[in-house]
Amino acid sequence: MDVKVLVHAADEIGEAGVKAMLTGHEQLHVVPDEPGCRPDVLVVAVDGVVGTSTFALLRRSGAGESRGGPRAVLVADRFKSEDLLLAVECGVAALLSRQELKEGTLASAVVAVSRGAALMPYRLQGILLDQISRLRSQVLAPAGLTLSGIETRERDVLQLIAEGYQTDEIAVRLACSVGTVKNVLYGLMDRLQLNSRSHAVAYAMRAGVI
């Protein structure tokens, strides 16, 4: 499978360096930065610390669009742990240290990211997991939400579907209209890309929601 890569660097030397590291890998094709090039992976080499301008660049490139946008590999001297969740939102899937980058590391990271994997130093993984768990307990739980993005009302509907009830029976049980039950259910299925009621029930059970 061919992977289209778009390279961004602070200066020409950096850009040439990144491109040189990627050429020679048969799957990777560096594409020129022009409208409509639709890269699969974006490689952004930052001088110094990752900051506002990098995030702005990622947002402009459409990285981080929840479906179909390119994923980004970020190479930087330093990365601030408080920017982790922002980086995730902006589509960053790999964080590599500029100093520790070896021949071949970048190319294999790009290939891994194009296949849906993510790479991050263990220290940052730990911090990210901690931030996620606090996000869950302090922000999501009080708002009736879970990490899987399922709301309390959606959970009630799924719970009853899992017990074998039909739409009209669920409406009676939850004291709402059939239309409301359908809206809640289709809203959830659409958001999480679930194909059927069975799919939704399986998803919710696996996520530990019901």
Add this chain to the structure above:
Amino acid sequence: MDPVRVGVRAVDSITEVGLVSFLRNCRQVEVVGTDELTERDVLVVQAERMTPQVIAELRTARWAGVPKVLLIDELRDSDVVSAVECGVVVVLPRSRTSGDGLVEAVVAAASGRGLLPPDLLGGLLDSIRRLQHDVLTPRGLGAAGLTAREVDVLKLMAEGLDTAEISSRLCYSERTVKNVIYEMTSRLNLRNRPHAVAYAVQAGVI
């Protein structure tokens, strides 16, 4: 360095006894009862798959804040969110994990590191991104997940109001305002108020 205190739970007693006897022989760790675990210790949970029973086991209130190492035969992408939700910080595929690998993972978990296989980390980041786009952003909570109350306080801080002024504007006590700020900064690893404001601006919340 003091040995890391570790507790063990496994689906069957043979595995549990095996894990315990292996870990007993390692100087870096000290096996203790699962009831004695604190947030500084580590719980190793072994399972074949993420069944509802395993999730319930991981969720047990007794070890709610304890970092967990999950030693598992088979984990699907969709399971990783629930694993993380239960406090799992390290996932080890059983077939590819040596005894030394297990000990290293326990030590890593105790020192606040996380260690997920790249494909699972990728799946996790995708789920978080979906959560940010589909749930947090439409509700004005920002990428980082700020509560509505936090956003209110941040807006006033960005206008230069001090704690007393913020508390009278929002009809909260000063203590509440301080608590809101403290909870937010500690959750997001922010150093102080200006840092928090800069963060919120960057995240597009205020």
